[in-house]
Amino acid sequence: MATAATVHAHAPQGFIRKYIFSLDHKVIGIQYFFLALTAVWVGMFLSLLMRIHLIWPTAVLPLVGEIKPETYLSLLTMHGTIMVFFVLTTAPQGGFGNYFLPIQIGAPDMAFPVLNMLSFWTTFVAFVFMLAAFFVTGGAPLHGWTGYPPLSAVQSAGPGEGLGADLWITSIAIFCVASLMGALNFLTTTLDMRAKGMTMMRMPLTVWSWFITAILGLLAFGVLLSAGILLLMDRNLGTSFYVPLVVVNGVKLGHKGGSPLLWQHLFWFFGHPEVYIAILPGMGVTSQILSTFSRKPIFGYKAMVYAMLGIGFLGFMVWGHHMFMSGMSPYSAFAFSLLTMCIGVPSAIKTFNWLGTMYKARIRFHTPMLYAIGFVSLFVSGGLSGPFLAQPVLDIQLHDTYFVVGHFHLIMGVAAIFGMFAATYYWFPKMFGRMMNETWGRVHFFITLAGTYAIFMPMHYLGIAGGTRRYSQYTEVAYLQKLMPIHQFMTYAAIITIAAQFIFVINLFWSMFKGPKAGDNPWESTTLEWTTATPPPHDNFGGVTPVVNHGPYEYGVPGAPRDYVMQTDPATGSAH
Amino acid sequence: MGLALMALIWLITLASTYFFVAKTWWLPVGAAEAAGFIDHQLALTFVLMGIVFLAAQLSLGYIVWRYREQPSSPPVHYSHGNIKLELVWTVLTTVLFVGLNLMGSSVWASQRFDPAGPGAVQVEVTGMQFAWYFRYPGPDGKYGATSPTLMDPSAGGEAAVGLNPSDPASKDDVVTGTMYLPVDREVDVSLRAVDVIHSFFVPALRFKQDTVPGLNIHMHFKPTAIGEYEIACAELCGLGHYKMHGMVHIVSQEDFDKWLAAREAEKQ
Numbered sequence: 001m002a003t004a005a006t007v008h009a010h011a012p013q014g015f016i017r018k019y020i021f022s023l024d025h026k027v028i029g030i031q032y033f034f035l036a037l038t039a040v041w042v043g044m045f046l047s048l049l050m051r052i053h054l055i056w057p058t059a060v061l062p063l064v065g066e067i068k069p070e071t072y073l074s075l076l077t078m079h080g081t082i083m084v085f086f087v088l089t090t091a092p093q094g095g096f097g098n099y100f101l102p103i104q105i106g107a108p109d110m111a112f113p114v115l116n117m118l119s120f121w122t123t124f125v126a127f128v129f130m131l132a133a134f135f136v137t138g139g140a141p142l143h144g145w146t147g148y149p150p151l152s153a154v155q156s157a158g159p160g161e162g163l164g165a166d167l168w169i170t171s172i173a174i175f176c177v178a179s180l181m182g183a184l185n186f187l188t189t190t191l192d193m194r195a196k197g198m199t200m201m202r203m204p205l206t207v208w209s210w211f212i213t214a215i216l217g218l219l220a221f222g223v224l225l226s227a228g229i230l231l232l233m234d235r236n237l238g239t240s241f242y243v244p245l246v247v248v249n250g251v252k253l254g255h256k257g258g259s260p261l262l263w264q265h266l267f268w269f270f271g272h273p274e275v276y277i278a279i280l281p282g283m284g285v286t287s288q289i290l291s292t293f294s295r296k297p298i299f300g301y302k303a304m305v306y307a308m309l310g311i312g313f314l315g316f317m318v319w320g321h322h323m324f325m326s327g328m329s330p331y332s333a334f335a336f337s338l339l340t341m342c343i344g345v346p347s348a349i350k351t352f353n354w355l356g357t358m359y360k361a362r363i364r365f366h367t368p369m370l371y372a373i374g375f376v377s378l379f380v381s382g383g384l385s386g387p388f389l390a391q392p393v394l395d396i397q398l399h400d401t402y403f404v405v406g407h408f409h410l411i412m413g414v415a416a417i418f419g420m421f422a423a424t425y426y427w428f429p430k431m432f433g434r435m436m437n438e439t440w441g442r443v444h445f446f447i448t449l450a451g452t453y454a455i456f457m458p459m460h461y462l463g464i465a466g467g468t469r470r471y472s473q474y475t476e477v478a479y480l481q482k483l484m485p486i487h488q489f490m491t492y493a494a495i496i497t498i499a500a501q502f503i504f505v506i507n508l509f510w511s512m513f514k515g516p517k518a519g520d521n522p523w524e525s526t527t528l529e530w531t532t533a534t535p536p537p538h539d540n541f542g543g544v545t546p547v548v549n550h551g552p553y554e555y556g557v558p559g560a561p562r563d564y565v566m567q568t569d570p571a572t573g574s575a576h
Numbered sequence: 577m578g579l580a581l582m583a584l585i586w587l588i589t590l591a592s593t594y595f596f597v598a599k600t601w602w603l604p605v606g607a608a609e610a611a612g613f614i615d616h617q618l619a620l621t622f623v624l625m626g627i628v629f630l631a632a633q634l635s636l637g638y639i640v641w642r643y644r645e646q647p648s649s650p651p652v653h654y655s656h657g658n659i660k661l662e663l664v665w666t667v668l669t670t671v672l673f674v675g676l677n678l679m680g681s682s683v684w685a686s687q688r689f690d691p692a693g694p695g696a697v698q699v700e701v702t703g704m705q706f707a708w709y710f711r712y713p714g715p716d717g718k719y720g721a722t723s724p725t726l727m728d729p730s731a732g733g734e735a736a737v738g739l740n741p742s743d744p745a746s747k748d749d750v751v752t753g754t755m756y757l758p759v760d761r762e763v764d765v766s767l768r769a770v771d772v773i774h775s776f777f778v779p780a781l782r783f784k785q786d787t788v789p790g791l792n793i794h795m796h797f798k799p800t801a802i803g804e805y806e807i808a809c810a811e812l813c814g815l816g817h818y819k820m821h822g823m824v825h826i827v828s829q830e831d832f833d834k835w836l837a838a839r840e841a842e843k844q
């Protein structure tokens with residue numbers, strides 16, 4: 001294995017070594033970013049088709065034609081899977097984490113550059129497998145992103161449960177392997193490659209968030225990988241891990257004695273930490289940006305670190321709250337429910353501290369700041385529906401309704417995506433050497449914030465009224481038909497919000513080539529990535545090893561020559 | 577910019593709150609004993625979370641407007657935080673969340689930890705792609721044996737649940753596609769599935785439970801209002817999930833007895 005020191009002796013010259021099979025964490029970060037950008041457009045297009053089908057059920061749509069019930073369920077499954085794995089896991093960690101973690105701790109690269117490259121290309125292969133499920137006989141699977149067996153384990157349980165489902169599981173298994181490699185790399189790099197003076201408690205909160213996310217990834221993806229392999233065996237080798245004796249379409253199958261609940265336990269043991277894998281980097285970048293553009297130190301740095309550690313730790317003990325209605329022991333619901341409620345405490349600490357950071361500040365409203373503020377708002381809204389769903393007794397009414405869909409979209413979907421938008425607008429100058437357009441950034445922000453609330457807040461009303469999720473039509477149940485006006489409103493909101501995303505993508509590509517040139521530190525930030533050239537040289541610091549003398553968020557320092565002190569500025573006392 | 581942002585955050589907050597307070601879309605009227613507890617706990621949670629929601633969002637909007645950078649802004653308040661404040665809100669949120677949890681737990685316990693009483697009406701619910709079947713044990717009070725090899729969903733009724741006609745206990749079993757229950761009597765329901773996981777959800781009865789192949793799950797509830805209520809499947813079970821619909825008829829004890837006797841008579 002090549003280590004960072006040997007690899008960085010010389011920058012590679014050829015196009016393929018430089019841009020395709022690159023060992024440079026910055027290029028790999030950008031590769032992850034564009035993979036996630038591609039995936040998010042695929043996932044968003046699928047959601048648009050779903051929303052259109054729900055209110056215009058007979059419409060024949062481009063690319064997919066007539067949408068049958070099984071088509072709808074395929075769209076739903078692939079939307080969820082692509083978004084969770086290839087967007088929410090890929091961009092915040094693989095993309096921004098890869099690019100900025102080494103620079104923010106003053107390292108020349110990741111600890112294992114070859115492993116890093118392998119991790120990206122393995123993720124890419126997983127994405128190809130996932131998309132391939134659309135094009136095989138029977139199409140993509142219809143068992144939802146949670147893939148509960150026996151539906152996901154029995155080929156005759158529905159269209160898409162043949163080769164499409166095998167490809168889906170294989171893709172996830174490959175993705176798990178890639179994420180394990182990535183997590184190892186992030187952990188080793190953070191622990192071993194920090195510059196002189198960069199103590200753990202001087203790391204930017206972004207680095208803490210990527211570090212904790214990597215711990216979660218290491219513990220969670222291994223479990224999902226094993227669970228996925230068992231599911232493949234049940235499907236193809238006649239084992240019965242998850243499938244008891246069942247009769248599907250009148251045919252008695254050969255399985256015996258398996259437990260459908262075993263999959264749910266394994267899946268959610270991964271699935272709940274996955275929620276934090278998606279959101280923690282968003283918390284990190286929000287903290288970084290709020291402090292920078294408030295021109296104030298982050299309120300309660302240590303509390304922020306402990307809160308993230310607390311969220312990560314508790315996140316592994318609450319998976320059963322997805323299973324209150326599953327037939328699991330009702331006694332265990334007590335423990336899962338209480339521990340889930342406890343996660344509200346560190347989450348509330350973070351919210352208070354974000355507000356505390358902006359209190360008595362001088363807020364500069366650049367686009368990254370708008371998105372960070374939007375993140376806080378969405379985090380509060382999405383978070384506060386958690387204590388409803390954490391109570392088993394309320395799950396009797398709310399489980400598997402749109403209330404849940406609204407909850408997780410606001411918090412792990414849209415809030416996490418706001419974190420990514422904030423990160424994109426904030427770090428774009430460093431990554432591409434040019435500034436993005438501020439005016440169009442603001443227009444994009446206001447439409448997107450209003451639009452996402454208009455799509456996802458009404459889902460709570462639907463859920464309270466008993467609006468079940470994963471229905472391709474609301475024609476068969478009388479009380480659900482009455483809720484159609486909410487669906488219509490949500491679809492209109494979705495069309496407008498999705499249209500607004502063209503503003504972002506045009507701004508992104510236009511600015512990449514035509515935006516005004518960015519300086520080394522356009523936002524007057526304090527962390528190490530802003531001490532080096534824009535864009536950074538191959539070894540990040542041009543042969544210099546940075547020495548860190550300060551904490552990450554020294555803004556508004558009384559008596560300092562300017563209103564911020566960079567982490568590498570000389571130590572206090574020797575400054576004059 | 578600060579003003580526009582405050583206006584948008586406040587508008588979103590107040591508009592969202594309006595529909596919760598106005599109850600434009602809300603729970604259906606409860607028709608079971610548990611509805612009282614559940615609706616109360618839901619309302620309480622709404623009030624508490626609503627207060628936090630309004631306080632957090634409105635102050636977020638206010639702070640971003642109030643502390644926007646202007647030429648006249650004073651220097652920022654240089655501070656790395658406040659341990660006392662951190663402790664205060666940690667304790668407050670712990671009390672709020674844990675307290676709310678403990679209050680709801682008693683309701684859950686009373687519903688799930690004890691078996692049904694001796695006089696309960698017995699009914700078995702079986703979910704299959706994409707229909708619900710209901711079985712009553714008949715005058716002998718015993719369910720007859722069922723067998724997977726006898727299951728034939730296309731035939732419906734007794735054949736669909738695989739009732740074994742050679743078992744004497746099955747002679748008086750009644751299998752129907754609509755659920756009938758007497759009002760004000762506890763119902764001892766056992767839930768099964770033959771192919772994939774389904775979920776038996778009756779919003780008006782505040783009842784939901786997954787039906788899982790390989791498990792026989794016992795639950796109990798008490799309907800309190802005569803009427804016809806819809807069943808919707810709440811666990812993704814395949815392409816017909818959206819039409820896996822059924823009805824529960826809550827009738828008087830007298831009408832229930834008549835209905836069951838008529839089914840028994842049909843069977844003979």
